[in-house]
Amino acid sequence: MKNFYITTPIYYVNDSPHIGHAYTSLCCDYIARFKKLDGFNVRFLTGTDEHGQKVENAANAKQIKPKDFVDEVSKNFLKLTDFLNLSNSDFIRTTQQRHLNSCEYLWKKLYSEGHIYLDKYSGWYSVRDEAYFQESELIDGKAPTGADVEWVEEPSYFFNLSKWKDKLLKFYQDNNNFILPLSRRNEVLNFVRGGLKDLSVSRTSFNWGVKVPNDPNHIMYVWLDALTNYITYSGYGSNEKEFKNNWPADLHIVGKDILRFHAVYWPAFLMAADLPLPKRVFAHGWWTNEGEKISKSLGNVIDPFKLIEQYGLDQVRYFLLREVPFGNDGDFSKSHLVQRINSELANNLGNLVQRVVSFCLKNTMGKVPDHKNKFNKEDLEIINSFETEISSLRNLIDQQKLDESLKEIWIKISKSNKYIDEQAPWNLKNDNAERMNIVLYCLLESIRQIGILIQPIMPNSANRILDIFGLDSNQRNFNKLGTKLVVGIDLIKQDVIFPRIENK
Numbered sequence: 001m002k003n004f005y006i007t008t009p010i011y012y013v014n015d016s017p018h019i020g021h022a023y024t025s026l027c028c029d030y031i032a033r034f035k036k037l038d039g040f041n042v043r044f045l046t047g048t049d050e051h052g053q054k055v056e057n058a059a060n061a062k063q064i065k066p067k068d069f070v071d072e073v074s075k076n077f078l079k080l081t082d083f084l085n086l087s088n089s090d091f092i093r094t095t096q097q098r099h100l101n102s103c104e105y106l107w108k109k110l111y112s113e114g115h116i117y118l119d120k121y122s123g124w125y126s127v128r129d130e131a132y133f134q135e136s137e138l139i140d141g142k143a144p145t146g147a148d149v150e151w152v153e154e155p156s157y158f159f160n161l162s163k164w165k166d167k168l169l170k171f172y173q174d175n176n177n178f179i180l181p182l183s184r185r186n187e188v189l190n191f192v193r194g195g196l197k198d199l200s201v202s203r204t205s206f207n208w209g210v211k212v213p214n215d216p217n218h219i220m221y222v223w224l225d226a227l228t229n230y231i232t233y234s235g236y237g238s239n240e241k242e243f244k245n246n247w248p249a250d251l252h253i254v255g256k257d258i259l260r261f262h263a264v265y266w267p268a269f270l271m272a273a274d275l276p277l278p279k280r281v282f283a284h285g286w287w288t289n290e291g292e293k294i295s296k297s298l299g300n301v302i303d304p305f306k307l308i309e310q311y312g313l314d315q316v317r318y319f320l321l322r323e324v325p326f327g328n329d330g331d332f333s334k335s336h337l338v339q340r341i342n343s344e345l346a347n348n349l350g351n352l353v354q355r356v357v358s359f360c361l362k363n364t365m366g367k368v369p370d371h372k373n374k375f376n377k378e379d380l381e382i383i384n385s386f387e388t389e390i391s392s393l394r395n396l397i398d399q400q401k402l403d404e405s406l407k408e409i410w411i412k413i414s415k416s417n418k419y420i421d422e423q424a425p426w427n428l429k430n431d432n433a434e435r436m437n438i439v440l441y442c443l444l445e446s447i448r449q450i451g452i453l454i455q456p457i458m459p460n461s462a463n464r465i466l467d468i469f470g471l472d473s474n475q476r477n478f479n480k481l482g483t484k485l486v487v488g489i490d491l492i493k494q495d496v497i498f499p500r501i502e503n504k
């Protein structure tokens, strides 16, 4: 089996989970589930980023010890993982011993090879971004993200980032698709071409973090600590054999705001440590809420728990994956959500299933009817197009064209809807029962294939569709798309799969 390793960013525990976290995680889950159904040995990692000044400040504000604070808040992210029905293989926390060990191991490696040296930092720092900024980058005295910056002067270890500029540029050139989408790739290239300064990788003005080996007054820069999570999980510094098998990652999915850390700093750290580089970093866009930037001060933060409670998990999963071309910014609008649920889920998909199954329950004694191998051209198009469909889906998923892959499946659904209207089995009932049976067979077979294909998007609803045919779990993988429905099996009725939402 081929390996596939995908990661979400690890989330800061200074705050409650919001739609941005849910979105990144869902996109990864879609890809992870797709790959698993497609026969890959998938590892999918998510977790929480628990160190740094931002988290220490948040704990102080609540007058709680940082460790107690992160233990509490991390639970909310773990709960979200469950709530979103993520198929993650592990949930890493940067306060875990396994992670402290791998951070120390990496530091020692970088230090012993001469890539880290002690000096003094003086410059701007944004706690919200946990990032250093040069004077020239500030806009009206603030970080480009709008976050406040503070002047920091302290002894600091530096990573010799400047030395890696040419090697990074060569790597980007040799690996054209390392950074996607391409527009973001260009931003990164311009940044690196503009010259890299050595990066401060330790702080002394707070305590909450991984202590620098042999110099415990220094706390490792939270981004060096956080990025290391991806190799901690793979067994870096603890299990060489496992690490060889589990690293590099195939895909880091991140938000556009943290691309620089993943596409510049991370590859440079890895090169310096003589480690293979991840195969791809994909940066997705940001959501606004009904046209407005999402922020706590505006009070328009979208709570994923509430959203799912109100509209249903699979409905929200579908909407977030479908609404925005993956990589672009997008706007969250309740009316769009309701519209998509009613038209694409309830009408196009739900109705197709309901109509066909109810008709069979009345007219084929609730069984998969016999086709007698008398398929015509239209029939064969409905039941045999899965090969082109799955290969096109594979292509789209491997380029992270997530929304397009959903469109592709809905084209298949539309074709089945068109077929049912054109073939009109209800008109065949009285004088051509044989033809009616063939048409119904093809529709049921198409529904089975659709059920298989939508599993990574809407696992629960897909299972309910596949339960109609009483299929075992090993009958639900993509390599079973071609095994046609067995004539004569009983159909098991399901309640409405996607109820319509009535607008008040």
Ligand code: ME8
Residues within 6 Å of the ligand: 008, 009, 010, 011, 012, 013, 019, 020, 021, 023, 024, 049, 226, 227, 228, 229, 254, 255, 256, 257, 258, 285, 286, 287, 288, 294
């Ligand atoms: O950055 N729309 O964690 P984080 C879409 N700990 N995505 C959004 C968003 C929005 N409105 N707001 C935030 C960190 N995000 C670090 C990562 S990885 C080694 C360390 C996304 O909790 C954001 O782009 O601040 C990012 O990918 C993710 O939420 C986590 O953000």
